[in-house]
Amino acid sequence: MLKRFFSAVLLAAASSGAFAEARIEQAWLRAVPPVSPSMAGYFVLVNDTDQPLVLTGASAEFAGMAMLHDTSTDGEGRRSMSHLKEVTIPAGKSLSFTPGGRHLMLMKMDSVPEAGETPKVCLAFQNHADLCGAFQVRHNEP
Amino acid sequence: MNNKDGFTSAFLFRILVAGAVLLLAACSEPARELPVNTRLGGDFTLTDHNGERFSLSSLNGEVVILFFGYTHCPDICPAVLARVSQVYRNLKEQGEADRVQPVFVTFDPERDTAEHLREYLPWFKADIIGLTGDVPAIQKVAEQYGVVFIKEEGDSGGADFSHSDYIYLLDQQGRVRKLYPADFNIDEVVADVKTLL
Numbered sequence: 001m002l003k004r005f006f007s008a009v010l011l012a013a014a015s016s017g018a019f020a021e022a023r024i025e026q027a028w029l030r031a032v033p034p035v036s037p038s039m040a041g042y043f044v045l046v047n048d049t050d051q052p053l054v055l056t057g058a059s060a061e062f063a064g065m066a067m068l069h070d071t072s073t074d075g076e077g078r079r080s081m082s083h084l085k086e087v088t089i090p091a092g093k094s095l096s097f098t099p100g101g102r103h104l105m106l107m108k109m110d111s112v113p114e115a116g117e118t119p120k121v122c123l124a125f126q127n128h129a130d131l132c133g134a135f136q137v138r139h140n141e142p
Numbered sequence: 143m144n145n146k147d148g149f150t151s152a153f154l155f156r157i158l159v160a161g162a163v164l165l166l167a168a169c170s171e172p173a174r175e176l177p178v179n180t181r182l183g184g185d186f187t188l189t190d191h192n193g194e195r196f197s198l199s200s201l202n203g204e205v206v207i208l209f210f211g212y213t214h215c216p217d218i219c220p221a222v223l224a225r226v227s228q229v230y231r232n233l234k235e236q237g238e239a240d241r242v243q244p245v246f247v248t249f250d251p252e253r254d255t256a257e258h259l260r261e262y263l264p265w266f267k268a269d270i271i272g273l274t275g276d277v278p279a280i281q282k283v284a285e286q287y288g289v290v291f292i293k294e295e296g297d298s299g300g301a302d303f304s305h306s307d308y309i310y311l312l313d314q315q316g317r318v319r320k321l322y323p324a325d326f327n328i329d330e331v332v333a334d335v336k337t338l339l
């Protein structure tokens with residue numbers, strides 16, 4: 001009942017254009033051993049605003065350092081990661097961060113969250129307030 | 143080329159194909175035997191996660207799932223570790239893991255010491271043997287298996303290794319029988335392991 005009410009509200013908002021927003025979807029972190037020095041995260045960033053969004057970084061309370069990384073593969077099958085300093089998501093588009101590709105990288109962690117936990121991670125933008133989401137820690141890809 | 147030659151070569155080609163099919167049929171008995179890869183592999187000695195000298199040949203009589211990585215790599219490496227572990231646990235559930243051994247070789251002996259591997263690997267619950275050693279020794283093993291890796295003091299927040307990520311299935315004599323990409327299918331590897339037991 002309540003759900004139907006909210007759907008109706010959402011629908012109304014979306015059709016009027018008033019609900020246009022940016023949001024994080026399918027957010028998760030790959031579970032790693034507690035002695036791990038770092039951890040990777042994945043998500044889809046949906047830009048339903050009418051402006052291009054410039055994503056510039058990330059932060060999490062439990063990580064001393066958080067970065068966005070990109071992965072490239074060379075002709076010999078070697079993969080390497082590099083710092084993704086900024087990436088633009090056009091209005092109305094979304095951008096995926098997936099295993100083996102773009103990812104969120106958490107380093108210098110005070111403690112490593114365990115599978116099942118949903119720690120908060122925030123994304124930073126050049127032209128938008130931080131967007132935060134609960135990233136579910138899991139062993140396997142959703 | 144005139145018509146007659148065209149006809150003759152087409153005919154010959156058919157005979158060749160028929161012959162090849164017969165040969166293949168003869169060779170593929172018993173069904174699904176994995177070919178031995180003679181270009182890659184071989185014995186090596188490194189240091190295990192208990193700090194002891196460890197030779198691959200000490201695992202003769204066991205099927206080995208050999209793979210490379212480093213524990214500071216958070217994206218693909220833990221994913222591969224988790225998937226290899228899943229293969230092992232699936233085999234264990236089926237009572238088929240007694241003679242199966244996952245072996246992880248680090249590219250990053252500076253940070254992946256025996257002690258660190260001893261703390262890191264048990265979490266995956268797959269009795270993984272972790273191997274480290276000095277850089278030239280690891281380099282040599284990588285060459286034997288055609289693994290390419292380069293240390294990079296990049297901009298990704300610390301030393302990083304660009305590397306290939308194949309997983310190697312070794313038979314009970316330590317011969318390479320199959321290579322898999324990092325996103326291998328778990329059931330496929332489980333089935334392949336069983337053909338070597």
Ligand SMILES: [Cu+2]
Pocket residue numbers: 069081103104105216217298
């Ligand atoms: Cu990374």
